[in-house]
Amino acid sequence: MTPDRLSTTFAALADPTRRAILARLADGEVSVQELAEPFAISLPAVSRHLKVLEHAGLIVRGREAQWRPCRLQAGPLKDIAAWVEEYRRYWDESFDRLDIYLNELQGKEKKHERKKK
């Protein structure tokens, strides 16, 4: 995945309403009308949020004019999970090296101490 795509996904997720919409869609397809119900915002406002989510590839929408059901797409979320996992490996390896490095440092210091005695 390109970094730009990742940024787009993060930007789309950086809003509590959009995250709530995604959580709602985890239950299955829902119409825009139904999605708007629990929120104290207008239908056009919900549509704007859906456009952002659609642009990020997090949802797909049906073509029917009246009933445009929204459906969750997991691809970008999986990409984020993979990205987080890469970070875990990166730090894990680094901390192994840190462990060795700290031992080296102390090995040297301990030798000095022994010399002093």
Add this chain to the structure above:
Amino acid sequence: MNARRNDYAAEPSADLELVMTRVFDAPRALVYRAWTKDMSRWSCPRGFVFTHNEGDVRPGGKWRSCMRSPEGKDLWLGGVYREVVENTLLVFTHSWDQPDGTPGHETLVTVKLEDYQGKTRMLFHQNFFDTVASRDGHRGGWGECFELLQEYLAA
């Protein structure tokens, strides 16, 4: 089909973040020094070498590093220190440069050091969303995304 749920706007239970704990057989001051002065000695993937490393370790101070891959490709990364308490706490932003040279998605790293049975316990925490730049108005709320993630990865 599941029953209609109306509780999905509720507060999330967890954040999407990386939490790691390690115990090092070394005094806190030494671990702190490794984080602030000697990062180039350990903090990079196998086969990579640091070609640039600078950091102004104080709140608001910037850090910048470059590591060279085994194939000779330079990867730049950097961020800003947010909190600094000597031998105890470091909080800094962290991001990899994108191919066009602009900073990529910013994450927030917290490193806490504490004494633990004559050794040092390090609590490492990387938050992938809740950085200073995106904190206002967006605090919390990642739990449900994380749950989605788990569901879809399990599927």
